Amino acid sequence: MKWWLLWCFFVSDMTQNQCSVQANSCSHPCQVNIVSYMEEVNSVLNTGNNNDSINHVKCLEKCLEEQDVEDTKPISVSNLVAVIYKPNLSFTGLKIHANEYEAMPHKPVTNRKVSVQLPEELDAGPNNTIVFCMITWPHTDGTIWGAPSLIYENRLVGLSVGGKNVSGLQKLVNITMNVTTAINETQEPKCVFFNFSTCEYSSQGCLTLWKRGESHITCSCDHLTYFGVLMVTPSLSSKDKEILLYITLIGCSLSLVCLVITVLLFITNRHMRADVSMKVHINLAVALILLNVHFLPSQQVAALSSTGLCLYMALALHYSLLATFSWMALEGVHLYILLVRVFNIYIRRYLLKLSVVGWGIPAVIVSLVVIIDRSTYGHVPLDLSKPQRHHNRV
Template identity: 35%
Template sequence: MERMEMAARSRSLTSFAELIHGLESRLLNASFGGHNLTLRTHTIQTLAFKLGCNFTGLSLRSAALEQVPHVRGGQGLGVARASTPEILRGLKAQVPLAMQFPAELTRDACRVHSRELSLICICFSNTRFFQKDINSSVLNNYVLGAQLSHGQVSNLSEPVNISFWHNQSLEGYTVTCVFWKEGASKHHWGAWSTEGCRTEQPSPSQVLCRCNHLTYFAVLMQLSPAPVPAELLAPLTYISLVGCSISIVAALLTILLHLHARKQSDSITRIHMNLHASVLLLNVAFLLSPVLALPPVPGPACVALAATLHYALLSCLTWMAIEGFNLYLLLGRVYNIYIRRYVLKLCALGWGGPGFLVLLLLAVKSSVYGPHRIPLSDSQGNSTGFQSTSICWVRDPWVHGVLVMGFGGLTSLFNLVVLAWALRVLHRLRAREKALGPRACWDTVTVLGLTVLLGTTWTLAFFSFGVFLLPQLFLFTTFNSLYGFFLFLWFCSQRCRSEAEMEASSSSQMVH
């Protein structure tokens, strides 16, 4: 085993599978006089023992459990229940670990092989043999696995229970039970997966994994965002549902009105319609996201929807920035600007840019998308353990920070700068041409309404802390769920203004 560890440092990642399978094979086929065999290095500890077909279940615990007051009974690793065949001693883990095997474990194997079976347990205290997850770390760096001779063990009706303890409270962290799935990654010999495993948290420092198969198990841990108060989940969900539904109807109506009068459309109107289309896609994807994140459903459909939702948000933010840029050109160039195939180039940026980023993420590692757990807190602000709600969304905090919060912050900042500059320009215009005072005021209101709706409400996302959390939750949810409706009101006001100007121009020509 020592030579295996030294060789692992110099061999490629693809050789890890051969090393681990070789260790498993030697342990499963080992002959030893007693009922169990224990081998130990600095980072790998193994335990092998014999089972008969009269197996009735087994509980294994590390010696460190003696120091945990809420764990009953046991001395050493192999403290079995009264009905189990052996009392075992072995693993000297620095933190408590435990595994509980059901009687069903040997049932299928004994139908084919009536002779003695071998069960091995392997504990890695270093994750070098396993691919690191990009959005979380392995709890205590422990990977605990088990294998049974004569075939794979899967689809158990009574799960295998694996317990991990930490020396501190895990409140404030999102913990997820995972198993090592071979062949699930193109760049490694496997990847972490949650299929067939359920996560529970009996106490703040314990994580209980209930899995219906045997393999290598671990707990992925990542820092949780500020938890949402549980009592606010229902009203926030209701506001989102009503607001997004209204925005969907408003966006559809706006696009239909535009298509009806498309002969009169110009580049400015077409830019607005692309923004409405991105808002429509964003609201539809957001409403479907919690539905596909329900426990029986998460899978490829949830990953696809999460990628679609991320794409829609990036597109919406990009079109917001395009609106600000277009406003700068209109006012800065005094309505005298021509760019060849201007709208086509903007569409390539507004739709193609986000699409390229999302496809790149899917190609590099699709696991950045999937079910994202939103933790909830009780009335005192304490985390409620695993009481949470889930949506199909970005799971990697780095991607979320850079491509969501970072990009959204830059868009909001850019539009705020354009807003301040546009108001200054219009203020100067009103001061110089007093006769155009009412028109200048109208322009100020128009620019203010357009740019605020295209940027400033998203800045509320950066105030989700401390005393700002509760007001931010309601304001952000209300304003941004109704975003499509506000754009519809602005579209109607601009159309009414355009028709009023056309009537005034026709009346003036008739008088002359």
């Protein structure tokens, strides 16, 4: 019990430490040369320490907002590209273009990687500083700031307005990234932002505008922070799921009908009943019939609230599946005896022994599982984010 309590305290402390970095005050004075501080941040990025880099990037954003500029100040240090812009007159929107070496407002750049369109709704004035900062990680093990999957080209784009907390915009901010690295068929881009409060990535308030084959990815978001494109495995659409459901139902139904016809032919044919090999085949067919009979209605049973019916369905599915595997293995043993060890082979009560193995071993396994932990069978959440959806577990 003591070890358990110690472990809980350890995990709790680790969780708090992971997300407490943004609460720390910036130890670096913003009055010093901003280029020197960007070089320091760049060196931290090279170390690969997530907590340090998050804290330094957040402080860098603050320092960039506090810089005293008259109009535009582009800055570039290795893996960091930034531009500071201060509107002189009424703000009518701003477009920023950037490549790996520079970022410029209102002006195109060669080999553009990212372009940003800020709406008029920001209402930035002479007292506000608009900051654009693009970070490209020099190396990564596949997780940038704990990302659940790859960040496209290891790049995050940060946007902020000094003196304002921008969120809930009606006219969205558009961040467009050129597709310079091929996106394979198993990946799909998803626009996300890094939440400095929770130290997690989220897609709330962001839309991903992209179709396969397009040369750019556009993220439309209603707030300002650090954005990136997460490469995720695409999930099946509802239409595809419906098509797969019909294919499964039709395929399993045809299999069930053919298996039943096979068993009926065996029962009505006297010569077939006398053949030992045919009896082994029929046992396998019966196991497959049991599997199909219980598999076809399993989804409907899972949707019901009946615990007893769900328990029976899980037990029957597990048993019939194990019986199918057992009789497949016995088919191989039987063929070995027939084709390899042909002469002088006599096994007393041969079919009975096969039946004990084929039907008995699965029963023993299922019984042991029930005795050890009955809760193994029953309702479990299929999607942890939606606990109301349950399915059978075997």
